[in-house]
Amino acid sequence: MASTQENDDEKTETTITLKSSDGEVFEVPESAAELSYTIKNMVEDGRAGDVISLEQVDGKTLSWVVTYLKKRAVDPFSEKDKDEFHTEFFSDKDVNSLFDIGNAANYLNIKELLDMSITKIVNLRRM
Numbered sequence: 001m002a003s004t005q006e007n008d009d010e011k012t013e014t015t016i017t018l019k020s021s022d023g024e025v026f027e028v029p030e031s032a033a034e035l036s037y038t039i040k041n042m043v044e045d046g047r048a049g050d051v052i053s054l055e056q057v058d059g060k061t062l063s064w065v066v067t068y069l070k071k072r073a074v075d076p077f078s079e080k081d082k083d084e085f086h087t088e089f090f091s092d093k094d095v096n097s098l099f100d101i102g103n104a105a106n107y108l109n110i111k112e113l114l115d116m117s118i119t120k121i122v123n124l125r126r127m
Helices: 037-044 059-074 079-090 095-108 111-126
Strands: 002-006 012-020 025-029 052-054
Touching: 012 037, 012 059, 025 059, 037 052, 037 095, 059 079, 059 095, 059 111, 079 111, 095 111
Parallel strands: 012 052
Antiparallel strands: 002 012, 012 025
């Protein structure tokens, strides 16, 4: 679940280990992982163990979710910056990928990501 890593500045950062349904493992800063209410609740309730297995999310989709969470945890966005980030994040995703991201966001309870993926799907369907 959580481990501590030291960097060159002697600061410690707690990480959460996530495992996808197809066995890919991701180390995620706790501050990023806890943007998912599902993961946050698992950690707080002590149900996470050494590795949090996410049986409903494949590795490719989880890599996108992790990228999203890391960016959102590090950078507080203005509305303009948030819109630019979302545009860039979703720009290379096809409809199937958007559905996968939306399903993962729903399962992981990441409201902003779910809302943005649904909005993107609706906008693509209108074209």
